[in-house]
Amino acid sequence: MIDASAHPLLQLRGITKRFPGVIANDNVSLDLFSGEILALLGENGAGKTTLMNILYGLYMADEGEAVLKGVPVRIHNPRQAIDLGIAMVHQHFMLIPTLTVAENIILGDERTRGPLLDIQGAEQEISELARQYGLQIDPHARLQDLQSGGDWPGLRARGSAF
Amino acid sequence: MRVRELTGLRPWIFPLCLLLGSLFFGAVAAYKAPNLFSGPVIVAMLAVSVSRATPLVYGSLSGIFCERSGVTQIAIEGMMLTAAFFAFAVQVATHNIFIALGGAMLAGALMGAFHAVLSITFQVNQIISGTVVNILSIGLTGYLNRQLFLFDQAIDVTVFPQLPVPVLADLPWLGRILFSHQPLTYVALLLPLMAHVWLFHTTWGLRTRAVGEHPLAADTAGINVYSIRYLNVIVGGALAGLGGAYFTLESIPTFQPLMTNGRGFIALAAMIFGKWTPLGAWGGALLFGVAEALPVTLQIQGVTVNYFLVGLLPYVLTIIVLAGAVGRASPPAAIGLPYDRR
Incomplete structure (x- = not known):
C-alpha cells in the first residue's frame, strides 16, 4: 500500500x-x-x-x-x-467531568439550531453511533456520575467519531 | 430534583428561608408593631426588596461570567463603584441619562479589561489583581469626585423614572412587587433567565464552562482559552458596570464616596449561595434584597429596633453564606489558576 x-x-x-x-x-x-x-x-x-x-x-x-x-x-x-486534519487521542482523558457526555463530544465543534446548541440532535447521533458499535453510553449523563473504566472507554472514540 | 439541577440549591432552602423570615417578621410584629403584618406593608417591603436586589443581580452575574471561565472575581465592588461614579460624571457632562448608562458599562468593562490583563496575560494572583481593582477604584473615584464635583453646587442630574408596566402594574400584590419599577430593575428581573440560557444552551456558554473546569481539555478541543476568558471578564465588568449605574442612575442622582458600601461582596455571596448558577444567584440576590429592605420597612413603620443592628442583617447573612451554611460550595475547578501552555 x-x-x-x-x-x-x-x-x-x-x-x-x-x-x-x-x-x-x-x-x-x-x-x-x-x-x-x-x-x-x-x-x-x-x-x-x-x-x-x-x-x-x-x-x-x-x-x-x-x-x-x-x-x-x-x-x-x-x-x-x-x-489541518490532525486529531489527537490523548493518553490522559481530556474530558470535563462536570459536562455531559454529549457536551464533551461536541465541544469545540458545536452544532447549533439558531442561536442555541443542538444538544438533542447531538445526543441522538451519539446514541445511534453507540448502538452501531455496541457501546453502552447515555449521552445525557454527566461524566462525573459515570463509572470510570466501565462507561468511559467509548469516549476515547471522540477524536475519530466526530 | 429539578430545582437542584437548575439552581444548584437544595429545594428545601427556599421554604426554610421563607419560614425563618416570617418567624422573624412575626416575632418583631407581635412584639413591636402589629401593623407590620398587614398585606400592604409586606407588599411594599417586597417591592423594595426587588429594587434593592438589582445591583446584587448584576454583580452576581458579573461573578458568574468571570468565575465560570476560571477567573476569580472579587473586584465586583470596585467595578461597581467606578461605574457608579462615571455614570454620574457622564450625566453631568452630557445631561443624557442613556449616554451615562453607556459610560457606566464602559467604565465597568475597562476595569474588567484591566483585571483581565493582570490575571490572564501577566498571571498575577487573581485575588491580588481583584484587590488592586477594588483599591484603585476607591482612590480613583474619591480623587476625581473631589477634583470635579466637590464645590460644584449647580449640578442638574436625574434618575430613571418609575415606569409601571401597563395592565400588569394593576395586578393585586404582584403589580406592586414586580411591575412598578425603574428600567434597570426590570432588566435585572429578566437577565438571570437570559444568563441561564446563555450558560447552559449556547456555544459560548458551553465553552465558558469547559474553560473554567478544565482549560487544557478545552484547548485540545480547539478552544482559545485566552479569548474566552478575556471576553467573559470584560463582559462581566460591563455587567458590574450596570450594577454600579443603579446607584447613581436609579437610587439617588448624586455620587458619594464608597456609596456601593459592600454590595459587590454581597453580590459575590449571592453568587456562591446560588452555586455559580444564574437562577440560584438570582434567588440569593432576592434573599439579600429582603434583608436590605427589612430595616427600611421597620424604620418606616416606626419600630424602635436599633436601625444599625437590623441593618447588619445582610452582612451577617453574607458571613453565614460564605461560611458554607448553604451546603458545600462547588466552584469551577480551574478557578484562580492562570492557564499557561508553554
Missing part, C-alpha cells in the same frame, strides 16, 4: 524541544506516508508525548519544522491542528 516514491503526508524535521533542565526532543525527524500506521516506541520520558503535543500545537518546538503535504506549517494551537 505504501508507495515509497510518493511524498510523505507528514514530515517532522529536526524537532528540538527543551524544558528547563531537560531536552525532551533532540533533533527528531520522521516521515509519515498516506495510509501508514506508525508507532513511536520508547520508555517513560523518552519524549513521545512531547513530540505529539508539538504536532498538535500544545507545545511550540524550539527548533525544527513540520511539513504537511509538502508545505511547511507552523502549528500554534490545537484549533489550527484540527483544521
Whole structure:
C-alpha cells in the first residue's frame, strides 16, 4: 500500500524541544506516508508525548519544522491542528467531568439550531453511533456520575467519531 | 430534583428561608408593631426588596461570567463603584441619562479589561489583581469626585423614572412587587433567565464552562482559552458596570464616596449561595434584597429596633453564606489558576 516514491503526508524535521533542565526532543525527524500506521516506541520520558503535543500545537518546538503535504506549517494551537486534519487521542482523558457526555463530544465543534446548541440532535447521533458499535453510553449523563473504566472507554472514540 | 439541577440549591432552602423570615417578621410584629403584618406593608417591603436586589443581580452575574471561565472575581465592588461614579460624571457632562448608562458599562468593562490583563496575560494572583481593582477604584473615584464635583453646587442630574408596566402594574400584590419599577430593575428581573440560557444552551456558554473546569481539555478541543476568558471578564465588568449605574442612575442622582458600601461582596455571596448558577444567584440576590429592605420597612413603620443592628442583617447573612451554611460550595475547578501552555 505504501508507495515509497510518493511524498510523505507528514514530515517532522529536526524537532528540538527543551524544558528547563531537560531536552525532551533532540533533533527528531520522521516521515509519515498516506495510509501508514506508525508507532513511536520508547520508555517513560523518552519524549513521545512531547513530540505529539508539538504536532498538535500544545507545545511550540524550539527548533525544527513540520511539513504537511509538502508545505511547511507552523502549528500554534490545537484549533489550527484540527483544521489541518490532525486529531489527537490523548493518553490522559481530556474530558470535563462536570459536562455531559454529549457536551464533551461536541465541544469545540458545536452544532447549533439558531442561536442555541443542538444538544438533542447531538445526543441522538451519539446514541445511534453507540448502538452501531455496541457501546453502552447515555449521552445525557454527566461524566462525573459515570463509572470510570466501565462507561468511559467509548469516549476515547471522540477524536475519530466526530 | 429539578430545582437542584437548575439552581444548584437544595429545594428545601427556599421554604426554610421563607419560614425563618416570617418567624422573624412575626416575632418583631407581635412584639413591636402589629401593623407590620398587614398585606400592604409586606407588599411594599417586597417591592423594595426587588429594587434593592438589582445591583446584587448584576454583580452576581458579573461573578458568574468571570468565575465560570476560571477567573476569580472579587473586584465586583470596585467595578461597581467606578461605574457608579462615571455614570454620574457622564450625566453631568452630557445631561443624557442613556449616554451615562453607556459610560457606566464602559467604565465597568475597562476595569474588567484591566483585571483581565493582570490575571490572564501577566498571571498575577487573581485575588491580588481583584484587590488592586477594588483599591484603585476607591482612590480613583474619591480623587476625581473631589477634583470635579466637590464645590460644584449647580449640578442638574436625574434618575430613571418609575415606569409601571401597563395592565400588569394593576395586578393585586404582584403589580406592586414586580411591575412598578425603574428600567434597570426590570432588566435585572429578566437577565438571570437570559444568563441561564446563555450558560447552559449556547456555544459560548458551553465553552465558558469547559474553560473554567478544565482549560487544557478545552484547548485540545480547539478552544482559545485566552479569548474566552478575556471576553467573559470584560463582559462581566460591563455587567458590574450596570450594577454600579443603579446607584447613581436609579437610587439617588448624586455620587458619594464608597456609596456601593459592600454590595459587590454581597453580590459575590449571592453568587456562591446560588452555586455559580444564574437562577440560584438570582434567588440569593432576592434573599439579600429582603434583608436590605427589612430595616427600611421597620424604620418606616416606626419600630424602635436599633436601625444599625437590623441593618447588619445582610452582612451577617453574607458571613453565614460564605461560611458554607448553604451546603458545600462547588466552584469551577480551574478557578484562580492562570492557564499557561508553554
